[in-house]
Amino acid sequence: ADLTTQFLDLPVKNPVMNAAGVWCSVASQLEALAESAAGAMVTKSCTLQPRDGNPEPRYRVLDGDKPFGSINSMGLPNEGFAYYLRYAQRHDYEEKPLFVSLSGLTLDDNLTMIDSLKDAVTPAILEVNLSCPNVPGKSQIGYDFESMDTLLAEVSSGYQRPFGVKLPPYFDMAHFDEAAEILNRYPLVAFVTCINSIGNALVIDLASETTLIKPKDGFGGLGGDYVLPTALANVNAFYRRCPNKTIIGCGGIKSGREAFMHILAGATLVQIGTSLYEEGPGIFQRVLDELSAIMDEKGYATTEEFRGKLKTL
Ligand SMILES: O=C(O)c1[nH]c(=O)[nH]c(=O)c1Cl
Numbered sequence: 001a002d003l004t005t006q007f008l009d010l011p012v013k014n015p016v017m018n019a020a021g022v023w024c025s026v027a028s029q030l031e032a033l034a035e036s037a038a039g040a041m042v043t044k045s046c047t048l049q050p051r052d053g054n055p056e057p058r059y060r061v062l063d064g065d066k067p068f069g070s071i072n073s074m075g076l077p078n079e080g081f082a083y084y085l086r087y088a089q090r091h092d093y094e095e096k097p098l099f100v101s102l103s104g105l106t107l108d109d110n111l112t113m114i115d116s117l118k119d120a121v122t123p124a125i126l127e128v129n130l131s132c133p134n135v136p137g138k139s140q141i142g143y144d145f146e147s148m149d150t151l152l153a154e155v156s157s158g159y160q161r162p163f164g165v166k167l168p169p170y171f172d173m174a175h176f177d178e179a180a181e182i183l184n185r186y187p188l189v190a191f192v193t194c195i196n197s198i199g200n201a202l203v204i205d206l207a208s209e210t211t212l213i214k215p216k217d218g219f220g221g222l223g224g225d226y227v228l229p230t231a232l233a234n235v236n237a238f239y240r241r242c243p244n245k246t247i248i249g250c251g252g253i254k255s256g257r258e259a260f261m262h263i264l265a266g267a268t269l270v271q272i273g274t275s276l277y278e279e280g281p282g283i284f285q286r287v288l289d290e291l292s293a294i295m296d297e298k299g300y301a302t303t304e305e306f307r308g309k310l311k312t313l
Contacts, residue, residue: 001295002302003288005039007268008125008162008190008246010097014039015303016259016284016291019250019273020101020127020166021045023281025078030087036281037288040096040269043087045103045129045166046078048113053077054134054215061278062203062212062224068254069224070274071203073134073215076103081113088117088124098122101166103129105138107151114159127191128155131168133199133221140199142168145178152186162190164248169195169230170237180241193248193271194234197221223274228252232265239266239308256290266308 003014017040023029025044033041054075062069078084084100091098100117104110110128117126130142130151141148142165155163165183170176183189201222203212211218231251239247249267253259254275262270276283300306 001292019271037284042099043084045101048109050080060212067225069226071220073220126163131196164191166193176237191246236265
């Protein structure tokens with residue numbers, strides 16, 4: 001099958017990329033993504049200043065029994081905005097698009113970073129993270145509709161170019177409606193990435209009767225198989241409610257099957273997190289081959305032919 005995809009006005013070799021935060025914190029990882037089969041890539045969500053993040057253990061893969069997944073409370077460790085801006089200025093955009101993810105600790109920090117990104121005049125695509133669940137004392141902007149509205153207004157007037165947002169999962173129709181109503185008031189919000197990890201889950205080790213991770217009494221963001229149905233729901237909910245925006249799907253993708261489901265639900269690109277963390281950048285070619293085989297089997301020549309075509313009963 002032909003996996004070439006159009007994202008906004010950009011031709012992309014294929015619809016598969018990494019999820020922000022996974023395999024994208026330092027130059028060596030970013031270079032590995034640039035050399036991988038991924039059709040696009042995104043940098044680790046950054047803050048204005050470098051951050052160490054939360055104490056370890058702060059990431060655990062959950063693969064002892066089914067389902068496969070992960071829990072993390074990294075706490076936004078990153079090299080600081082200037083580091084990722086420097087990478088964005090030396091990235092080969094002919095090879096593949098680069099997204100820059102920002103997660104400022106304050107609105108001012110976000111606006112400062114956006115100002116520099118705008119003046120740097122790079123083709124990098126801005127993904128504003130509204131959904132980090134792991135900074136102690138910081139709630140997720142995506143769950144505070146008033147501050148989300150304010151941030152989108154400020155970023156729109158500051159950046160004055162199309163950008164996107166990374167949303168937390170929502171679990172109520174009224175929340176899908178309210179979030180979409182806000183997003184639809186900002187035409188510069190060109191894309192919406194659903195979902196970030198399901199925040200503040202708790203995984204327990206039975207033998208030791210202890211939490212698996214250290215920060216926040218063991219509460220952390222859930223990824224992997226656990227979140228696929230919620231991810232698909234959020235992709236489809238915003239696909240239905242934001243007809244003028246592009247949806248990027250993220251959550252529970254570990255093979256061509258889940259990638260196909262995300263596209264069927266309305267996603268244009270799909271992001272891989274937990275499975276990339278565990279398998280490494282070789283996963284992209286595997287998922288692409290699997291997706292292509294499924295499309296061949298079903299008789300779809302391009303992703304366009306089935307994107308958003310989920311049937312209801
Ligand atoms: O703890 C993190 O760094 C983190 N972890 C996540 O699962 N999502 C995020 O957006 C971030 Cl910023």
